Amino acid sequence: MTVSDPTVPGTHRPLPVPFAVERADRIRKERYFDEEFYALEAEHLWPRVWQMACRLEEIPAPRDWVEYTILDQSVVVVRQDDGSVVAFQNACRHRGVRVAEGRGRCDSGFTCPFHGWCYGPDGANTAVTGKRYFDPGNLDPADLDLTPVRCETWGGCAFINFDDAAPPLHESFEPASTMLDAWRLSSMRAEWWVAARLPVNWKLAQEAFVEQYHVVESHPQLVIKNRVVPRDPTSFDPKVWLDGELQYLRTMSVGMDGMIHRSDVAVAERLAAAIELPADPALAMATWDRSLNEAVVSWHREQGHDVPDLDELTTLGFNEPMIYCFPHFIVLPMYSSASQYRFRPLGPEETLMEIWSLTRFPQGGEPECPPVPEVWEHDDPRFPPIPAQDFANVPRQQRGLHQRSFEYMRLSEKGEGHIANYHRLVDGYLAGLPHAALASAQREICVAPLERPVVALDL
Numbered sequence: 140m141t142v143s144d145p146t147v148p149g150t151h152r153p154l155p156v157p158f159a160v161e162r163a164d165r166i167r168k169e170r171y172f173d174e175e176f177y178a179l180e181a182e183h184l185w186p187r188v189w190q191m192a193c194r195l196e197e198i199p200a201p202r203d204w205v206e207y208t209i210l211d212q213s214v215v216v217v218r219q220d221d222g223s224v225v226a227f228q229n230a231c232r233h234r235g236v237r238v239a240e241g242r243g244r245c246d247s248g249f250t251c252p253f254h255g256w257c258y259g260p261d262g263a264n265t266a267v268t269g270k271r272y273f274d275p276g277n278l279d280p281a282d283l284d285l286t287p288v289r290c291e292t293w294g295g296c297a298f299i300n301f302d303d304a305a306p307p308l309h310e311s312f313e314p315a316s317t318m319l320d321a322w323r324l325s326s327m328r329a330e331w332w333v334a335a336r337l338p339v340n341w342k343l344a345q346e347a348f349v350e351q352y353h354v355v356e357s358h359p360q361l362v363i364k365n366r367v368v369p370r371d372p373t374s375f376d377p378k379v380w381l382d383g384e385l386q387y388l389r390t391m392s393v394g395m396d397g398m399i400h401r402s403d404v405a406v407a408e409r410l411a412a413a414i415e416l417p418a419d420p421a422l423a424m425a426t427w428d429r430s431l432n433e434a435v436v437s438w439h440r441e442q443g444h445d446v447p448d449l450d451e452l453t454t455l456g457f458n459e460p461m462i463y464c465f466p467h468f469i470v471l472p473m474y475s476s477a478s479q480y481r482f483r484p485l486g487p488e489e490t491l492m493e494i495w496s497l498t499r500f501p502q503g504g505e506p507e508c509p510p511v512p513e514v515w516e517h518d519d520p521r522f523p524p525i526p527a528q529d530f531a532n533v534p535r536q537q538r539g540l541h542q543r544s545f546e547y548m549r550l551s552e553k554g555e556g557h558i559a560n561y562h563r564l565v566d567g568y569l570a571g572l573p574h575a576a577l578a579s580a581q582r583e584i585c586v587a588p589l590e591r592p593v594v595a596l597d598l
């Protein structure tokens with residue numbers, strides 16, 4: 140690992156990274172529980188990346204605010220009177236008390252509960268109680284505001300970054316950001332929101348979702364016989380195959396309680412009753428895909444929903460069922476709708492995973508933000524069936540990693556390459572490489588991760 144541009148300010152020799160990835164397809168187990176490794180992530184990774192702080196419907200009105208926490212850091216994200224969103228460090232400039240906890244509306248700004256210092260909705264200090272008690276040197280007005288944190292809105296969410304040297308958000312997430320713009324992510328809204336406490340490392344948690352290799356064993360209900368095209372094309376029956384497709388759409392929709400939205404399943408069922416598919420398997424599949432895309436788009440446009448042209452997304456190569464924004468934000472778009480994931484470490488072996496189900500509404504008819512979820516344990520029976528199956532695996536995996544004989548995960552270089560790829564980017568951050576030296580690798584990571592092979596990274 141080398142620092143590629145010695146002219147970049149702050150460039151220095153890479154820091155040593157314990158348990159570094161030396162061979163891309165082998166990931167040492169200590170990366171998932173070692174305290175020192177976790178501390179290095181807290182110091183060198185999380186403070187330098189764009190993090191999804193909230194969905195914008197959580198703060199719809201001026202002066203609505205929400206607290207975002209990551210590790211031991213807290214940021215207050217506030218909607219301003221002009222509709223913009225700002226963020227600041229949540230520590231009173233007097234003696235450090237958190238000025239706001241949870242969420243709410245700050246009609247007259249924030250008042251510190253300890254000695255009553257006041258801050259406006261933009262974090263600017265507006266009052267110091269008992270000024271005469273202080274040496275004027277401690278009351279320099281330029282040094283009394285809550286410390287700002289970079290904040291950008293995109294894709295229906297507010298993102299924060301503690302690092303003033305990081306590239307802007309859109310650039311940091313390329314090409315994923317361009318793909319998600321094409322999906323019109325920003326016009327989707329949350330229908331529901333759940334949160335899971337998983338007794339596993341945050342990387343292990345997300346790795347359960349970024350490959351398809353596990354589907355056959357972990358989600359057997361998604362393996363549907365009728366969808367398999369027979370070897371002999373003359374025995375292909377388009378009606379049987381189409382039954383299999385509908386069964387798949389229904390099973391995915393129920394399994395995720397969304398993602399493939401029930402309204403899209405209904406469109407598919409109506410289309411299937413009316414369509415005549417050609418006898419040739421390849422032609423039948425292409426006809427169905429195109430016709431379903433068109434039917435979904437026209438149904439949603441009739442409802443007044445802002446929905447992209449799905450055939451155009453296919454042409455652009457953007458019609459991917461999962462898009463990854465390093466390090467903790469994942470969107471799974473399917474037809475009109477999507478699931479959205481956020482992962483946050485709560486400890487070396489504990490993760491908070493949130494799932495939002497997103498769909499489209501007519502402009503002006505968007506629903507209110509779903510209630511803030513109570514955090515459920517990983518085995519809570521209320522999770523939809525598909526994530527519940529994934530949640531059943533990961534605690535066993537985390538326990539298995541502690542087995543003395545087990546040293547490293549061996550990854551499929553074809554199907555599990557995303558895991559091999561993003562771990563090396565994590566190492567780039569832990570080595571303290573400047574953003575300019577990370578940029579090219581970051582572009583290889585913020586992509587569609589499913590079926591992604593191991594790629595060469597310029598780090």
Ligand code: FES
Nearest residue numbers: 231233234251254
């Ligand atoms: S700590 Fe906030 S006013 Fe004293």
Ligand SMILES: [Fe+2]
Nearest residue numbers: 347348357529
């Ligand atoms: Fe899964």
